[in-house]
Amino acid sequence: MPISTQEAAEALSDIALAQQRASILRGYERGAPHFVLWGFIWVVGYSLSDVAPNMAGPGWLVLDAIGITGSYFLGRASATNACIASKDYGRRFSAAGVTLFAFIFATYFIMKPHSAAQYGAFPALLMAAIYTVVGIWRGIRWTVSGVVLGVFTVAGFALLREHFMLWMAAAGGGALLLTGFWLRRA
Amino acid sequence: MPGELNGLIHQPLRLKIMATLNALSPREAIEFTRLKSIVEATDGNLGAHLSTLEQAGYVQIEKDFVAKKPRTRVALTRNGRRALVQHVAYLRDILEGVAPTD
Numbered sequence: 001m002p003i004s005t006q007e008a009a010e011a012l013s014d015i016a017l018a019q020q021r022a023s024i025l026r027g028y029e030r031g032a033p034h035f036v037l038w039g040f041i042w043v044v045g046y047s048l049s050d051v052a053p054n055m056a057g058p059g060w061l062v063l064d065a066i067g068i069t070g071s072y073f074l075g076r077a078s079a080t081n082a083c084i085a086s087k088d089y090g091r092r093f094s095a096a097g098v099t100l101f102a103f104i105f106a107t108y109f110i111m112k113p114h115s116a117a118q119y120g121a122f123p124a125l126l127m128a129a130i131y132t133v134v135g136i137w138r139g140i141r142w143t144v145s146g147v148v149l150g151v152f153t154v155a156g157f158a159l160l161r162e163h164f165m166l167w168m169a170a171a172g173g174g175a176l177l178l179t180g181f182w183l184r185r186a
Numbered sequence: 187m188p189g190e191l192n193g194l195i196h197q198p199l200r201l202k203i204m205a206t207l208n209a210l211s212p213r214e215a216i217e218f219t220r221l222k223s224i225v226e227a228t229d230g231n232l233g234a235h236l237s238t239l240e241q242a243g244y245v246q247i248e249k250d251f252v253a254k255k256p257r258t259r260v261a262l263t264r265n266g267r268r269a270l271v272q273h274v275a276y277l278r279d280i281l282e283g284v285a286p287t288d
Contacts, residue, residue, distance in 0.1 A: 003191065008280035011201060015274065018205035022224050026210070029220070 024139035028183040031142070033074045034093070035180030041067045042124075043173035049120060050165035056116070068097035100126070117157055117164040124153040124172050141186060145179035192273040194242055199227055200235050204270045207245065207262035215248065215259035236260060244269055 003011075045063045049056040075093030104123050113119050128150030135143025152175055156167035195204055202225040210216060216224075222232050239245040244266030248259045262270075 003196070003280065005280055008277040011196065012274070012277050012281070014198065014201055015205040018202045018225065019209040022206040022209035022216075025220070025224055026216075 025186055027138045028141060028186040030075075030078050032180045032183035033078070034071055035145075035176050035183060037070045037074060037180075038067055039173050039176030039178075039180055041173075042176055043169050046120065046165045046169035046173060049116065050163070050169065053116060053165075064097075064101055068094050068101065071097050117161055120165055120168055121153050121157050124168060125150060128153060139186075141179070141183055145175065145182075149175050190272050190276050192269055192276070194238065195244070195269060195273045197235070199225060199231065200239060203232070203235060203239065204244065204262065204266065207260065208267060208270050210262070212267070213261060215246075215261040218258035218260060221260055239266070242266075242269075 041063045045056075045060050048059045052059075072090040072094035074090075076090035079089035104126065107122065108119065113122065128146045131142045131146030131149065133146075135141065135146060149172060152171040153168070156164050156171060160167045195201055203221065206221060206224050207216065218232070218236075222229065225232065227235075236245060236247060240247050244263060246261045246263050248261075250257055250259075
C-alpha cells in the first residue's frame with residue numbers, strides 16, 4: 001500500500017534524527033573514558049608542577065606517555081566491544097595524542113613562553129578549543145566542557161597566577177573528570 | 187538503487203532501530219541497553235522488534251557474558267543495510283513525486 005508524502009517526510013525526518021542521536025551518543029560513550037584518564041593525568045601533572053616545578057618537565061613527559069598509551073588501549077577496548085577493527089581504532093587515538101603532543105612542543109619551541117603558567121595554560125586552552133569545535137558537530141556536551149575548561153583556564157591565569165598550576169590540577173583536571181562521567185551518563 | 191516500500195522496516199520503532207544501526211560502521215555492534223536508550227523503547231518492545239528484524243535477516247544478535255554478566259549486542263547485516271537504503275530511496279521518490287502515493 002503506497003504511503004502519503006507527509007508520512008514519507010516524517011519517516012525520513014525520523015531516520016535522520018535517529019542517526020544523528022546515535023552518532024552523538026556513540027561519540028560521548030567513546031570519549032568518556034579518555035576524559036577520565038586525562039583528568040587523572042592533569043590532576044597529577046599540574047599538582048606536580050606546583051609542588052616540584054623542577055620535576056615538571058620530565059614528569060609531564062612520563063604522564064603524557066602514560067596517557068597516550070592508555071588512550072591506545074581504551075580505544076582498542078571500545079572498538080573490540082563494538083566488534084570493529086580494534087587495532088586501527090587504538091592506533092588512531094594514540095596517533096591523535098602524538099600529533100597534539102608534537103604540536104604543543106613545536107609551539108613552545110617557536111613561541112617560547114615566558115612563564116610556567118603560560119606553559120601550563122597553553123595545552124589546556126588548546127584542548128578547550130578542540131572540544132568546543134568538536135561539539136559544534138558532535139554534541140553540545142563537548143562544547144560545554146570545552147567552554148568551561150577554557151573559562152577556567154583564562155580565569156585561573158588572570159586571577160590566580162601564583163597558584164595557577166594548583167588551580168589547573170583542581171579545576172582543569174576536575175573538569176575533565178566530571179566531563180568523562182557526564183558523557184558516560186548520556 | 188531503485189526504491190521500494192518495505193512494510194517491515196516502515197514500522198516507526200523498527201525504522202528508528204534500523205536508522206540507529208545504520209549510523210554505525212559496517213559490522214559494528216551496539217549493546218542492547220545502549221540501543222534501548224537511543225530509540226527510547228522498553229526492554230520487551232525492543233526485544234520483540236529486534237526478533238522480527240532478526241528473522242528477516244536484517245540484524246544480527248549476539249549474546250555472551252562479560253565479567254559473568256549477560257551482554258546482548260546488535261548489528262545491522264549487509265541485507266539490512268541494503269533494505270534500509272532501498273526503503274529510504276522509496277521515501278525520497280515519494281517526496282519527489284516519482285513513486286505513487288495514496
